[in-house]
Amino acid sequence: MFKIVEKEILAPNIFSMDILAPRVAASAKPGQFVIVIADETGERVPLTICDYDAEKGTVQIVVQSMGSSTKKMAVYEKGDSFKDFVGPLGVPSEFVNEDLEELKKKKILFVAGGVGTAPVYPQVKWLHERGVKVDVIMGAKTKDLVILEDKLRSVADNLYVATDDGSYGFHGLVTNYIEELVNNQGKEYDVCIAIGPMIMMKFVALTTKKLNIKTIVSLNPIMVDGTGMCGACRVTVGNETKFACVDGPEFDGHLVDFDEALKRQGQYKTEEVKKDHKHHE
Ligand code: NAD
Ligand code: FES
Incomplete structure (x- = not known):
């Protein structure tokens, strides 16, 4: 389990959390991200690292509650724990x-x-x-x-x-x-x-x-496993297929096919909205 040692509201629907995760804190580098799994039934949520402190063993994440998974994370308070905190993932800057x-x-x-x-x-x-x-x-x-x-x-x-x-x-x-x-x-x-x-x-x-x-x-496309196996995060960069989770997340901005990436992200948003509606029923 990974304990939340600090929580702060930064803006409406945006909060930061300091998570006790010494192994991640010791090896994190700029440009990398983590995948958080809140509980047994939780989805894998990719989140960017905002700060890390190897001495304290903490990693700070910033979350905007938008979809069902991040809304679920928002109810966690200081002292609660997440089931899993996987990382650091991706290639450093x-x-x-x-x-x-x-x-x-x-x-x-x-x-x-x-x-x-x-x-x-x-x-x-x-x-x-x-x-x-x-x-x-x-x-x-x-x-x-x-x-x-x-x-x-x-x-x-x-x-x-x-x-x-x-x-x-x-x-x-x-x-x-x-x-x-x-x-x-x-x-x-x-x-x-x-x-x-x-x-x-x-x-x-x-x-x-x-x-x-x-x-x-x-890039922050849809991610599922975060290990290059599922293909969910595929993006086209300079006519080549790349996986944002293992080849990225950083790419040459002049070579990324943004229109394709935006289209795929849009499809996902529709799914998230549907899921939210199901939630409220
Ligand atoms: P936002 O929509 O408020 O946009 C932030 C700023 O981006 C705007 O103030 C504007 O200056 C600029 N911008 C937006 N649209 C633009 C356009 N068409 N042309 C030029 N500039 C434009 O941002 P938000 O609501 O905080 O963003 C949330 C999104 O950010 C989510 O979709 C989330 O997935 C994404 N996000 C991405 C990363 C990443 O690693 N790339 C990290 C965290 C969040
Ligand atoms: Fe599955 Fe990248 S998230 S391949």
């Missing part, structure tokens, strides 16, 4: 194995959208701890949904916040902010790492293609 001196020369931009801000944090923290300065754009629908702002501000060189409705920070989408920084404020970037909803990553990739900035995205 590319930069983890890059030469540090080369990395320091690069101008890196992170783009975090909504709940996708959670997996951006450990990446920026890892780089900050090694003296690599990066800029971060974070976008949310409204001020209420801006999460982890203080944590990110403490590790980012520059943090740019945008809201869709203009209730806080820059008024516009993250893609508008990328264009504002590059076209109007004279910023230059060699690499962009974008994590957020699939539709955001699609449009960030289109924007950075125009601006000629190499782009990495972290």
Whole structure:
């Protein structure tokens, strides 16, 4: 069993939990994820790692309660335990194995959208701890949904916040902010790492293609086993079939077939809604 040692509400329907999982905490690297199984009847829920502390043996996850499985997780409180906590899964971010001196020369931009801000944090923290300065754009629908702002501000060189409705920070989408920084404020970037909803990553990739900035995205398609066996998470990248759980989750954003990925994710959402309705009957 894996004990919840801390729980915090970050925004409406978004909460973080610190889970006691020393083995995962000791080996987790930026870019990786976990699969959580709440109880005997629980489904396997893939979740991004927001933070980890090898000394305390804890791993922090951030969950948005949307489907039936995450809604079930939301009722768990501090002191309760999950049945299983599998990970770390997936390939760590590319930069983890890059030469540090080369990395320091690069101008890196992170783009975090909504709940996708959670997996951006450990990446920026890892780089900050090694003296690599990066800029971060974070976008949310409204001020209420801006999460982890203080944590990110403490590790980012520059943090740019945008809201869709203009209730806080820059008024516009993250893609508008990328264009504002590059076209109007004279910023230059060699690499962009974008994590957020699939539709955001699609449009960030289109924007950075125009601006000629190499782009990495972290895909979160449907996952079932998380071990490369079931095929549920398959995505097309540069005309090749990849499994996000073992080949990813990070891929070259300019090569991902987003339209196919969005279509497959849409089918899944319909299933989740159906399941929810069944639940309420
Ligand atoms: P959201 O819909 O509020 O979007 C966040 C930001 O993305 C917006 O503020 C906007 O700036 C930008 N954006 C959205 N649509 C855009 C478009 N068409 N063009 C340009 N920019 C756009 O985000 P949310 O509701 O927090 O997102 C939830 C989704 O994020 C879920 O579907 C979840 O599965 C996904 N998610 C992905 C990851 C990942 O690893 N990729 C991690 C956590 C959550
Ligand atoms: Fe089954 Fe990736 S989740 S192959």
